Amino acid sequence: MIVVKDLRKTFKLSRQQRREIKVEPGSKGDGTVDAVAGVSFTCRPGRIFSLLGPNGAGKTTTLRMIATLLKPSSGSIEVAGIDVVKNPQEVRRRLGFLTGTTKLYDRLNANELVKYYADLHGMERSTFDKRKEELFTLLGMNDFAKRRIGKLSTGMRQKVSIVRTMIHDPEIIVFDEPTVGLDVVTAKNIIDLIRRCKEQGKTVIFSTHIMGEVSLLSDDMAIIHNGKLVFSGAYADFARQMKGRSIEEEFIRLLEGAPQ
Amino acid sequence: MKTILTVFKKELIDSLRDRRTLVAMVFVPLVLFPIMISISSSMLISHARKAQEKVLKVGVVTNGGAKAFVEMLSSRGDVKLFEGLLVAEGTALVRSDSLDAFVVFDAGFEEKVAGHGAGPVALYYKSAESSSIERRRVRDLLDTYEETLRRSRFESLSLDVSIVDAIDVSEQNLASTKERLAEEIGGFLPYLIIIFCFTGSMYPAIDLAAGEKERGTLETLLTSPAGRLEILLGKFGVVVLTGVASALVSIFGMYIGIRQSPEIPPEVLNAVLGMLEFGSIALLISLLLPLSIFFAALLLSLSIFAKSFKEAQSTITPLMVFIIVPAFIGLMPGMTLDSKTALIPILNVSLATKAIIAGSISPGVLIEVYVSLVVLAALGIWGCAWIFNREDTIFRGA
DSSP: OEEEEEEEEEEEOOHHHHHHOSSOTTBOSSSEEEEEEEEEEEEOTTSEEEEEOOTTSSHHHHHHHHTTSSOOSEEEEEETTEETTTOHHHHHHTEEEEETTOOOOTTSBHHHHHHHHHHHTTOOHHHHHHHHHHHHHHHTOGGGTTSBGGGSOHHHHHHHHHHHHHTTOOSEEEEESTTTTOOHHHHHHHHHHHHHHHHTTOEEEEEESOHHHHHHHOSEEEEEETTEEEEEEEHHHHHHTOOSSSHHHHHHHHHHHSOO | OHHHHHHHHHHHHHHHTOHHHHIIIIIIIIIIHHHHHHHHHHHHHHHHHHHHHSOEEEEEEOTTOOHHHHHHHHHOTTEEEEESOOHHHHHHHHHTTSOSEEEEEOTTHHHHHHTTSOOOEEEEEOOSSTTOHHHHHHHHHHHHHHHHHHHHHHHHTTOOGGGGOSOOOOOOOOSOHHHHHHHHTTTHHHHHHHHHHHHHHHHHHIIIIIIHHHHTHHHHHHTSSSOHHHHHHHHHHHHHHHHHHHHHHHHHHHHHHHHHOTTSOHHHHHHHHHHTSHHHHHHHHHHHHHHHHHHHHHHHHHHHHSSSHHHHHHHHGGGHHHHHHHHHHTTSTTOOOOTTGGGSTTHHHHHHHHHHHHTOOOHHHHHHHHHHHHHHHHHHHHHHHHHHTOHHHHTTTO
16 A cells, blocks of 8 residues: 655756756746656555656656655655654565666676665575575566576566566565567566556556556556656546546646646 | 665675676776786896897997907907998998997097096987887997006006095985885875775765666656765665775786786896785775765765766766876875875875885874874765765756
């Protein structure tokens, strides 16, 4: 379960940014900008929550705060009942984080990389061996487990990334635009993974700007624009009250109607 | 601690598999360096030997005098004599390197000598170096000639030639060969150690911070339960280790280089090997460690701040000047370790190393060097941790 309440993140603009960006959405004229401005939502276990928004809407900043990479300026986030500011390390123990832009360590092989993350999570050897065996077999990775990551194809790397995220069996999984830049076949690995997480009763939040993925996966969704929520609720409700002819149209309609 | 070790182990494997780190840490100091020493020392020695052994072409204008000098030259196998030249011709030949030297005895030379005066002689030569071996050889010939003239002059006056010596100084240099060599070449060793310590840690530092940021792996690493300080210290350990290792490998490379040069006289070789004894090396490492920590902090801070591998590289490369200059000042003659220089970072290591290999380090100043280095290293780690904990640094450019 992830509970986000009135979340806000303010960034200080650098001198150069202040010169370059005179009128920035969220800019308050005091040299700061609100990347996230009062966002609240709840992600429940066994349901997929998608965070939808155009580039620069505040999706990544929100997810980074959930993953304890950034500290909220105000508001609160509870992950599995734990406050992200008070006990970030405990939150990270229960969390898997996968972004589409992350690369891996080219000079390690898949075995070494997965072991590294397992060690960082303090996993017992026997639990690790069992879990690794399970995941490697599931994704068909045993053939290239000992090959250096630098020599693997994009699809193979994506599988290594998935195992890296899932090795410690996290109860909460954060996906930040996980399919960006992937072909359909490789993206399917991620879609399957998200579905599997749901079946296992995990809490899943993923950000995207691909509408197809939203209709395919979402149980709940939120649309974020200029750091503010434009919609938050069940996907079924969104589809039911849609005024546009397609999700894309409805999405654009909501963004255009949103206060700047 | 376990997490620090996990990060350290992974980063070490990762760095050792990086060709750039290996080249900077092992190949350059261990292979290139001995070859360079070998080539440059044998070139120097063979150049000196050639100058010593070659037949000197000497032009002489006697103006009717200095017959004994001409006879002396013609009787020698290592001198080819050219006579009958005009002064203008002779000097032109020296300028065009056709003659090694041109000696012109003044027309009144014999008369001056006979009257117990000093006979004027002009010596023309061409050399950019003041210690040119060719000039020295011709000077020696003229000195020998002067000595025979002096002897015959004293004989004609029935005097003992030794009366010109009013005092008889016997010089005894009590400095050991080790001390003399430490002063002459000892400055070079710390210079190299400091440079190699810095360049050895450079690539791992860039790769482990800026490289990790550029690849986006830092973000995922930070979502693991490992604390930021633990991650930083793990990386730190690898950068420090590669720095110290490069410096040690460079000492070893120098040792091999010296060993391989057959031209080096045995007493010099023994003195150099004496410098590299266990005690000196242990002291050196104890100096290298805090220095390397300081370098690691400096490099990692800049590297973490940079957006990419390339940006880190272009920020760090100019920094080399600030390392080379104080290290180089330590090479200057007359620079010694005292309570003031002991506080100047890098220069203090350079001078302390020189004193250690000369065996003349005083404990008080050495402690001062340690304190200064440890304070600097601690400040470095603190600064680096501060930078690593800042959100705007970690996500700068992301």
